[in-house]
Amino acid sequence: MKHILGVLVENHPGVLSKVSGLFSRRGFNIYSLAVGMTEDPTVSRITIVVEGDSYIVEQVIKQLNKLIDVIKVSRIEEDSLTRELALIKVKAEPATRHQIVELINIFRAQVVDINKNHLIVEITGDSEKITALVDMLKDYGIEEMVRTGAIAINRGRKMLKDDRNKGGYDNGNNVL
Amino acid sequence: MKMTGAEAVVRALELEGVDIIFGYPGGAVTHIYDALGRSSIHHVLVRNEQAAAHGASGYARATGKVGVCISTSGPGATNMITGIATAYMDSIPIVAITGQVPLSMVGRDVFQEADITGATEPFTKYSYLVRNPEDLPRIFKEAFHIASTGRPGPVLIDIPKDIAMATLDFKYPDEVNLRGYKPTYMGHPGQIKRMIKAIEESRRPLICVGGGAVSSGATEEIMELAERIKAPVASTLMGIGAFPGDHHLSLGFLGQHGVYAANRAVEEADLLILLGARMGDRATGKTEDFAQKAKVIHIDIDPAEIGKNIGVNIPIVGDIKTTLGELLKKDIERNDWGWLSRVREWKQVHEGVGDCREGLNPMEIIKTLSDMVPENTILVTDVGQHQIWAGRYYKTRRPRTFLTSGGLGTMGYGLPAALGAKLGCRDKEVVLLIGDGGLQMNLAELATLVQERAPVKIMILNNGYLGMVREIQEKIHGGRYYQTRMEGNPDFVKLADAYGIKGFRVESQEKIVWGIKKLLSWNGPIIGEFVIDPMANVIPIQGGKEDEAHIRGIG
Secondary structure, eight states, rough: OEEEEEEEEOOOTTTTHHHHHHHHHTOOEEEEEEEOOOTTTTTEEEEEEEEOHHHHHHHHHHHHHHHHHHEEEEEETTSSHHHEEEEEEEOOOHHEEEEEEEHHHHHHHHEEEEEEEEEEEEEEOHHHHHHHHHHHHHHOOOOEEOOOOOEOOOOOOOOOOOOSSSSSSOOHHHHH | EEEEHHHHHHHHHHHTTTTEEEEOOOGHHHHHHHHHTTSSSSEEOOSSHHHHHHHHHHHHHHHSSSSEEESTHEEEHHHHHHHHHHHHHTOOOEEEEEEEGGGGGTSOOOOOOOOOOHHHGGGSEEEEEOOOOGHHHHHHHHHHHHHSSSSSSOOEEEEHHHHSSEEOOOOOHHHHHHHOOOOOSSOHHHHHHHHHHHHHSSSSEHHHHHOOOOHHHHHHHHHHHHHHHHHOEOOOOTTTTOOOOOOOTTEEEOOOTSSSHHHHHHHSSSEEEESSSSOHHHHHHGGGGGTOEEEEEEEESSSGGTTTTTTOSSSESSSSSHHHHOOOOOOOOOOOSSSSHHHHHHTTOOOOOOOSSSOOOOOHHHHHHHHOOOOOOOOOOSSSSSHHHHHEEEEEEOOOOEOOOOOOOTTTTTHHHHHHHHHHHTOEEEEEEHHHHHHTTGGGHHHHHTTTTTEEEEEEHHHBOOOHHHHHHHSSSSSSSOOBBOOOOOOOHHHHHHTTTTTEOOOGGGGHHHHHHHHHHHOOEEEEEEOTTOOSSSSSOOOOHHHHHHHHOOO
């Protein structure tokens, strides 16, 4: 099963390698990892999609929390907003171009570049939506594709903030 | 105050109360060495950088203070890795300083460049590559804080040569502020209540202490708890010393190499109280079979250890001394209903090392040693059969007096760690128990002992084999002894003489007591070689259940 984790980390050089190194070292499977700045310039936010049962996810959270550069780790709820971005270079001869554009419109994606033989399509959405478009475009011939990892944010008032110490461990809930 | 980066390093060490540093100089650290030479800190020149890290580790284990080691860039730094990893696996606080090529050259594969922060990433609690000389005071303050608090561990500071040469305005911070690092010391009150209830309901409680109980300094609290709730106490290898080995409630060392009484008690207990014991594979064997009848309480300062290896019913994140102190304020007593008398019977079961016809019996040597040494003696072991024999047959009476490489199992650890322990505790007797294989792994450090006039008492149990592997070959490879016979061993008595160390050999049973007396009475480094039966085993072949477990364990 896939789980999404939001991780606030210090914006230092080398932090990403500490986080990614932990995954390979402990044998955890990462499905995707995306990192970027936050509203606070000293803090970066990493969104990690991990594959595993509840024991694995618990271990991942605890091991991440042990890293000194990690400020906060939180599981992102299932009903959260998740987005990926993909750029897809697809073969588009004059004869097929029109069909492709129609398809893209259905997905509310955009054509961002065009020449005689190709289109570049930009799409944002959750993983399933992007995969669905990719499947449709395969028939025309995908020449090149680049896709980001997922980023995710909770809806409503629930926020991932450095609002409490990593200490003050809540024994009841956070430990298996 | 204006000073150079190198001077700032030394000033920071002085402000942290460092009085001894283990190291080996080289091109990238000459400026730091120049500043060190003008300070009051005593530098111990080892013969290989690995020994610098082991020395700092032995010092830290014996004293409870942070050990410090230093090496140059490149090979100096990579040589230290084994010592750093050894300390990491046993949660020992050390600060390792490495030189680095100038910052402007980093990444260009210049002479003696190695990415040491990258290479030690899996073996350090935290590491720094200093990029700005002004950061040095803060980094040192943080490094000592991180190494010594929470679950202790090694911290590495990599200092490029140009940073050491630059000038800065030195101001040492009073406190650290790390928003991502705030260890929890006090266990949750609700969990403590649940723990009390579980204790009151139990009929066969068992306490198991690990390395965390030693580093927490919780011996008094653990003794009070055990006595008040009438619970026997078993120990992991790293926990030895956290509870006095001669106490009537002590069961000794548990696990695949452990003693019968401890393992039997784990099987039968209905409540298992783990105190700073991560229950590694060597302590549990197959986790499905481990403590099947018991409810498990686990107190540990590292939340990631709770529930990692075995299932836990009552998890308590916190420092053992602090949390037990709180628990003992409550009205908690338990009467014994015959559990202790059953446990006492198990303690009577005789276990040995097999018939010893070809040489001395190592169990007898270690038991004799245990009876003859002063109570505060620090026993340092290396890794292998002798280490397990020491765990089983030596009665450690005080915390921080049984030093061993438990987690990583690093052969070659013993000699430099014993040196570090002795330099940290000159008032205590330090005995190094070591095999002929392990001694040769860092043999060169004999010179460091002599140079430091460190009266470490070295007891070689010489069986002419890599005994632990030989035992595996005997039991599961049909007795095909391959590459475990140590041919070409030196004459250790003559070798001692070459270093100017007193040396002697014991080959007969009648001379065991004489030999140990000689070791203990000699005022200086001394080597006593005890020639033991090469076929003596950790667990003799007797076809029992424990034997199978043992074979599984070492295989």
